[in-house]
Amino acid sequence: MQGSVESLRRSPKKFDFEAFLNTKAATVILPTIATVVLFMIWEAAVLALKIQPFNLPAPSKILEASIKFAPQLAENSLRTIWTTFAGFILASVVGIVLGFLIGYSKLIYLTFYPLLVAFNTIPKSALVPLLAVWFGANAIPAIVTAFLLAFFPIAVNVALGLETIEPEMKDVLYALGASDFEIFQKVGWPHTLPYVFASLKIAVSFSFIGAVIAESIASNAGLGYLIVQAASDFNVPLAFAALIALAVLGVMLYALFVAVEKKVIYWAR
Amino acid sequence: MVQPLTSTSNEIVSPSMPLLEFDKIGLEYPFEESMRTIIQEISLSVQPGEFVTFVGPSGCGKTSILRMVSGLSPTKIGELRCHNQAVTKPLKNVGIAFQNPVLLPWRRTIDNVLLPLEIVSPYKRDFKVNRARYLEMAQKLLQAVGLKDFQQQFPWQLSGGMRQRASLCRALIHQPEILLLDEPFGALDAFTREEMWVMLQTLWMQAKCVGMLITHDLREAVFLSDTVYVMSPRPSEIVFKLKVDLPRPRTLEMCLSDEFAHLAAELRRHIHKS
Numbered sequence: 149m150q151g152s153v154e155s156l157r158r159s160p161k162k163f164d165f166e167a168f169l170n171t172k173a174a175t176v177i178l179p180t181i182a183t184v185v186l187f188m189i190w191e192a193a194v195l196a197l198k199i200q201p202f203n204l205p206a207p208s209k210i211l212e213a214s215i216k217f218a219p220q221l222a223e224n225s226l227r228t229i230w231t232t233f234a235g236f237i238l239a240s241v242v243g244i245v246l247g248f249l250i251g252y253s254k255l256i257y258l259t260f261y262p263l264l265v266a267f268n269t270i271p272k273s274a275l276v277p278l279l280a281v282w283f284g285a286n287a288i289p290a291i292v293t294a295f296l297l298a299f300f301p302i303a304v305n306v307a308l309g310l311e312t313i314e315p316e317m318k319d320v321l322y323a324l325g326a327s328d329f330e331i332f333q334k335v336g337w338p339h340t341l342p343y344v345f346a347s348l349k350i351a352v353s354f355s356f357i358g359a360v361i362a363e364s365i366a367s368n369a370g371l372g373y374l375i376v377q378a379a380s381d382f383n384v385p386l387a388f389a390a391l392i393a394l395a396v397l398g399v400m401l402y403a404l405f406v407a408v409e410k411k412v413i414y415w416a417r
Numbered sequence: 418m419v420q421p422l423t424s425t426s427n428e429i430v431s432p433s434m435p436l437l438e439f440d441k442i443g444l445e446y447p448f449e450e451s452m453r454t455i456i457q458e459i460s461l462s463v464q465p466g467e468f469v470t471f472v473g474p475s476g477c478g479k480t481s482i483l484r485m486v487s488g489l490s491p492t493k494i495g496e497l498r499c500h501n502q503a504v505t506k507p508l509k510n511v512g513i514a515f516q517n518p519v520l521l522p523w524r525r526t527i528d529n530v531l532l533p534l535e536i537v538s539p540y541k542r543d544f545k546v547n548r549a550r551y552l553e554m555a556q557k558l559l560q561a562v563g564l565k566d567f568q569q570q571f572p573w574q575l576s577g578g579m580r581q582r583a584s585l586c587r588a589l590i591h592q593p594e595i596l597l598l599d600e601p602f603g604a605l606d607a608f609t610r611e612e613m614w615v616m617l618q619t620l621w622m623q624a625k626c627v628g629m630l631i632t633h634d635l636r637e638a639v640f641l642s643d644t645v646y647v648m649s650p651r652p653s654e655i656v657f658k659l660k661v662d663l664p665r666p667r668t669l670e671m672c673l674s675d676e677f678a679h680l681a682a683e684l685r686r687h688i689h690k691s
Contacts, residue, residue, distance in 0.1 A: 316521040323487045324536045324591070325509040334532070338523045415523045415571060 205255055207231050207383040210392065213385035220374065225393055227369040231287050232401070235294020236355035243299040243351070244344060247306020251340075252332075257307070268300045273361045280366035290362040290370060297358035299350035302344070309343030310336060342416040345409040360394060371397075425495040435462035436499065436594065436627055437486065443494030444478050454652035455481065458495070461646065461655065465594075468621065468628035470638040472684060473648030479631040483597045486629060487511045499595075509537045511586030512626075516600045518580040526583050527568035530555040533591040540591060553588075558586040562616050563621065578609040589624050596621065598630045599604060602637065611669055614640050618666060635688075639680045640667055647687045657687035 168174055187207045193199070194206035201209050214221060246264075250257045271295050279289035313335060321331050363372030371390050378387035444456035451502055456478040463469055471479045484490040485497050488507035497504045512533070520529045534540040545550070550657050559565045562582040572580055581601060598617075602610040614637060621628050621641075632638055638645045639661055647657040661680060663671060671677055 314517065314519055316517055317521070318513075318514045319489055320421075320513060320519060320587075321506050321532075321536060323489055323511050323513050324533050325507050326536045330536060334535070335521065338521070341523075412524075415573070 184324055186233075202382065203374055209385045210388045211381070214389040217386050217389065221389060221393055224369055224371050224374040224390070225397060227287070228290075228356075228363065228371045228394075229368060229397065231290035231359040231363070232294055232352070232356045234287075235291040235359060236298055236352050238291070238295045238300060239298035239351060239355060240348060242295070243302025243347070244306055246299070246303040247340075247344075248310070250303060251307040251310030264300055264303070272296045272358055273365065275360045276365040279362070284367055285366040287370075289366055290359040290372075293353035293358040293362040296356075297354040301354065302347045302351050305343045305347030306340055309340035312343075313339050342413045343406070345413055349402060349405040349409065352405055353398065356398055356401060423613070434465070436465045436467075437463040438498040438501075439495070440498065442482075442485065442492050442497055443493035444481050444492065445494065445613060456494075457654050457657055459648075459653075460495075461658075461672060463629070464625055465627060466625055468642045469644045469646065470630040470632060470636050470642040471646050471648060472632060472635060472649045472688065473653060474688070477648045477651050477653040479648065480599055482600050483513070483629065483631060486595065487513060487597055506603065509591070510594040511597060512591065512593040512595070513597045514581070514584045514588045514599070514601045516603045518572075518577075518584035520580055520583055520587075522572050522624070525560070525569050525571055526564065526575065527552070528553055529572070530558060530568075530586045530590055532587060537591045553572035554588055555586070558590060558620070559583070561619055562586060578605050580614065581605065583618055585617060589620055589626075592624065593626055595627045595629060596624065598628070598632075600631055600633065608638070610634070611672075615669065617641065622666060635681045635684045636672060636677075638661075638684065639677060640672060645684060647684060657684070659683055 191207050199206075207215070209265060250261060275296070276293055279292050283289055283292070312408055317335055317339075319330055321335060326334070359370065360372035363370030364376050365372075367373045371394050373388045375387050378384070378390060428435075439459050442456060442459045443454070445452040445454050447453075455476070459482070471482060473479055476635075481490065485492045486499075486504065488504050488511070491497070491503075491505045499508060499510075516545075521532070524532070529550070531551060535544055540547070540551065556565060556568065561569055562585065564579060564582055564586070567575060567579065572583075575583065585601070585678045588598075602613050605613065618641060628641070630638070630641060639659075642661050645659040645661065646655050648661070649656045650656070658682065663680075664675065
């Protein structure tokens with residue numbers, strides 16, 4: 149490992165920083181230290197500058213609010229998770245199918261791709277009030293928004309994956325008399341999987357954002373809804389607690405997909 | 418129907434029964450407002466068990482010839498016949514190895530070699546039942562190229578030369594009648610390339626099929642072939658046919674002999690002429 153020979157030449161008892169950077173522990177310890185230090189600075193700043201909890205609550209106050217409102221935080225977190233996933237799963241199915249259609253059929257690509265691009269540029273948060281009119285202020289606008297934000301990136305990535313298959317890989321099978329479906333099954337699909345997963349990682353974050361935005365505009369539950377409610381009650385510590393819950397959830401979602409990806413696409417490094 | 422050849426020697430069998438016939442083959446591409454001729458006219462025949470090589474300048478249509486034989490891009494001018502029937506679509510009696518080994522990265526080496534058996538009937542039908550027997554076939558091929566210990570590795574864990582060896586095994590596992598090779602060793606260094614000639618010769622002599630090679634390396638052509646065809650630049654034709662009568666199995670020492678040098682020089686002379 150880089151630097152390990154030099155470290156042996158120095159004192160073997162001295163901590164080898166470069167070797168440490170390459171360990172798995174480093175990927176957990178370093179961000180944790182940064183987060184803790186951030187909270188410590190935050191707490192100190194609020195105390196020192198005598199900032200009102202109304203404006204910027206100290207981490208200790210946020211923790212207090214989290215414990216006090218734990219049931220509401222839990223309930224609304226679950227709602228956001230479920231709307232995110234519902235929208236995301238729909239987006240995955242539609243996105244993957246659409247991606248394959250665009251990738252395999254020139255006709256579909258030429259006809260629909262420009263329309264999709266146009267649709268994708270509309271800010272989805274602008275659609276939420278309309279969705280609320282159609283479906284009511286409940287989980288549905290959140291699910292639909294999550295879906296709308298996520299399906300196009302997935303479709304594009306899948307289509308891109310199909311375009312990058314080496315023709316010789318397909319030729320090896322064509323020369324053996326393989327059918328188009330067999331080629332899809334043995335080459336097209338496995339080749340595209342890394343692209344699918346790359347897009348799923350990003351798409352789940354988009355779904356999450358979409359769900360929260362919809363909840364903050366027109367919903368009856370969810371973390372976005374909770375933030376708006378807390379702010380209107382001037383319960384700023386609770387609003388912050390919900391924000392932090394959002395951050396934690398977002399990171400967990402992304403990490404989940406990274407783990408799944410590692411398992412399924414073992415051949416892509 | 419795929420029929421492994423049963424002749425026990427590599428001698429050219431009766432010349433009146435060619436396996437492949439090129440009957441006034443040509444190739445044109447639309448270019449700007451007219452057609453550009455790549456291949457003017459080629460007529461020749463290939464006997465069962467014969468190893469032929471095409472050499473010539475870039476762009477003369479060598480790769481297109483392989484694609485015609487395999488059925489990937491059937492010829493539109495003239496007729497290419499295999500067993501006296503025009504080749505109009507992919508025939509299953511062909512194995513191909515390209516310059517890029519294109520092994521499927523999500524499959525282990527042994528599963529890459531087994532791939533043709535999942536597609537070509539009659540192997541395809543009984544794949545699950547005969548899996549053990551097919552595995553043995555694959556391992557025997559890998560053994561012949563020295564990859565038996567690497568059968569569980571993924572392609573990214575192999576070197577370029579090893580991947581190309583695996584690609585050759587994949588091209589032969591379904592016992593094809595014709596082995597097509599499109600500059601298979603072009604990406605390898607000179608020493609590895611010479612080892613690969615010997616390996617290819619071993620595999621081909623075991624398989625007893627027709628070999629059809631494209632290469633820029635004249636020594637490679639002489640080492641491996643029974644017949645070498647020199648093509649002119651486009652619009653191309655065959656300008657020279659060289660018969661290589663060196664005894665088999667050929668060794669790398671033979672490459673140092675006068676006869677070998679003379680043959681390679683003959684080829685070079687005809688390429689310069691065109």
